[in-house]
Amino acid sequence: MTDVSDRTPETLVTDALGRVAAATTSGELDALDTEVLGRRSALATAKSGLAKLAPEERRAEGRALNDARARIESALAERRGELVAAEGQARDRDERLDLTEVVPTRRRGHLHLVTQARDHLEDVFVGMGYTVAEGPEAETDWYNFEALNFPAGHPARDMYDTFYLDMGASESTLLRTHTSPVQIRVMEAGEPPIYSVMPGRCYRLDTPDASHLPVFHQIEGLVVDRGITMGDLAGTLDAFTEAYFGKGFRSRLRPSYFPFTEPSAEFDITCVFCVGAGCRTCGRTGWLELGGCGMVHPNVFLAVGYDPEVWSGFAFGFGIDRLVMMRHGIDDIRELASPDVRVLRQF
Known part of the structure; x- marks a missing residue:
């Protein structure tokens, strides 16, 4: 071997x-x-x-x-x-887990109160058969004012302290003072019937105080169809109030004036603090003012090419920030813009 x-x-x-x-x-x-x-x-x-x-x-x-x-x-x-x-x-x-060790608590974040309210409002109106529309925050003077029956020099323009990016003509650029320009864009984009709501940010040259901010949030609604009446508007606001706030809450209308509606009204809701019994917040009336509304002015229909003899409609709008303040008992709107997380942790 x-x-x-x-x-x-x-x-x-x-x-x-x-x-x-x-x-x-x-x-x-x-x-x-x-x-x-x-x-x-x-x-x-x-x-x-x-x-x-x-x-x-x-x-x-x-x-x-x-x-x-x-x-x-x-x-x-x-x-x-x-x-x-x-x-x-x-x-x-x-790697044994020490069950006696004290671990610091980590708080979970949540959506801002205004965002929560906007989402809830959209859900309520979608449930009522409305669509949700959005538009640009930088608008032209025509969409923000002229198409809404605010011609140049109209005294009602003074109510809207406007941020102009350039000024002097219908095509002047500005930061929208309300979400109403989206109504014009929705009507331009299609034919009636229209059942739509428009939430979004708005801007006005206001000095910040307990009830004003230069940037705030609104939601508006628009209905255009044949044979729409003021009674339909009142019924819609009642249905919304009950769907959003709960059973027992109602709305009421008071005469007012807006250039883009005729007739126009302010609408109040049952006081969320006393549920209509009367308290210091509502001035013992049992009602709180929420927003404005009315039947769409014929001149607005003419601006978008609708025949006011054929079509009728109503519009309404209110501040989302104000709604949040009412619902959560906040008495200073500046708290909603506060960077202090301790404010948000309360809710």
């Missing part, structure tokens, strides 16, 4: 088993596996030399090498199981 290596299968096994037993980590054992059983291992070199042996010697030596490989693989598997178990136990000890 001719030796193919200076090391016999038995010596290869003895050496490998000693090194396997000495391995202390699974990573070290993986490296050892490659070294003693890989393509460049002493065992592989011995197998490659079998071709040089006589047939009988080749068979005997091959069996011995296969037996050596099997013993080494068995030892590696057993040791790997031991090391993996030991490492798992050590990891469990290191």
Whole structure:
């Protein structure tokens, strides 16, 4: 028998088993596996030399090498199981959760009160069959005033302290003072019937105080169809008031004036603080003013190409910020724009 290596299968096994037993980590054992059983291992070199042996010697030596490989693989598997178990136990000890440790509380955030109110309003009106429309916050004078029956020089324009980006013509650019321009855009975009609400931000040159901010939020509604009456407007406002505030809440109309509606009215709702019984907040009347409304003025229909002899409609609008203040008992609108998270955490 001719030796193919200076090391016999038995010596290869003895050496490998000693090194396997000495391995202390699974990573070290993986490296050892490659070294003693890989393509460049002493065992592989011995197998490659079998071709040089006589047939009988080749068979005997091959069996011995296969037996050596099997013993080494068995030892590696057993040791790997031991090391993996030991490492798992050590990891469990290191990562054990200390139930006595005090963990600081993390507060979950929530939507701003105005956003919550806007979402709720949209849901209520969509449930009543309305669509939701939006428009640009930077508008032209025509959309913000002229198309809404505010011709140049109209005294009612003085009620709207306007931020002009440029001034002097119908195409002058300004920051919209109400969401009514979206009504014009909705009517321009399609034919009646129209049942739509328009929420959004508005801008006026107001000095911030307890009831005014230069940036505020409104929602307006527009209905255009055949045979629409003031009674439909009153019924719609009643239905909205009950859907938003709950059963027992009603609305009422009081005569007023707006250039874009005729007749025009202010609408009040049952006081949310005393539920109509009368309190200091509502001046003992049982009612709180919410917004304005009225039948769409014929001149507004003419501005968008509608025939006022065929179509009629109503519009209404109110401040979302004011609604939030009423609902949550906030007496200073500036709190809604406060960066102090302690204000928002109250709600």
